[in-house]
Amino acid sequence: MTWKSPFIAFLALTVAAPAMALPPPEDQPEEVARTEIITEARSPIDNKPLNAAEYAALQAQLQEGQPVNLRDQVSPQVRRTIGLLRLRRFIKTVFPFIPIR
Template sequence: MKPLKLIFLTSSLILHPSSLLALPPPSDPPEEVLRTEIIIEARSPIDGKPLTPTEYAELQIQLQQGQPVQPQVARSVERTIKLLRLRRFIRTVFPFIRLK
């Protein structure tokens, strides 16, 4: 019975090479190498702008200390945000009013 299973397994690998496509390409670096790689580029978690390592460290310290960091937005966007918050408040207090 065991030789039959071995023949079946071998033939399935030969006849179905698509199962071999699940392996990563040879040019793909192993995960162990990627874990030891030092990342020198950073992006701000607030607005997504690229930062130097020192700027990123300073921002992390500010965030850990609880200092509020206000992102810079245009006045029109700020006004839209305030109106959306007002609309959400009105819908919470008066759920029967339909706002468009």
């Protein structure tokens, strides 16, 4: 009876599927994804589709530190809402006991 327990454990370990931790074969390896050339991209500012030349120009502009005019892209209502939220945060910081919702 004592020889059955190790034999059954050995049998269970060898019969189990050995490749359960491997990714599915249709997954692209990370090494291939890193060398892939990006021909289509999206703007990090407004998420509009860009071609490779426009994306490279935008990245160069952002890295050089040239200001990108975001005020023209935000509507006045959103700008006002952001201003009110900043005012609310300031009031709650200075006067935390005032119940502002």
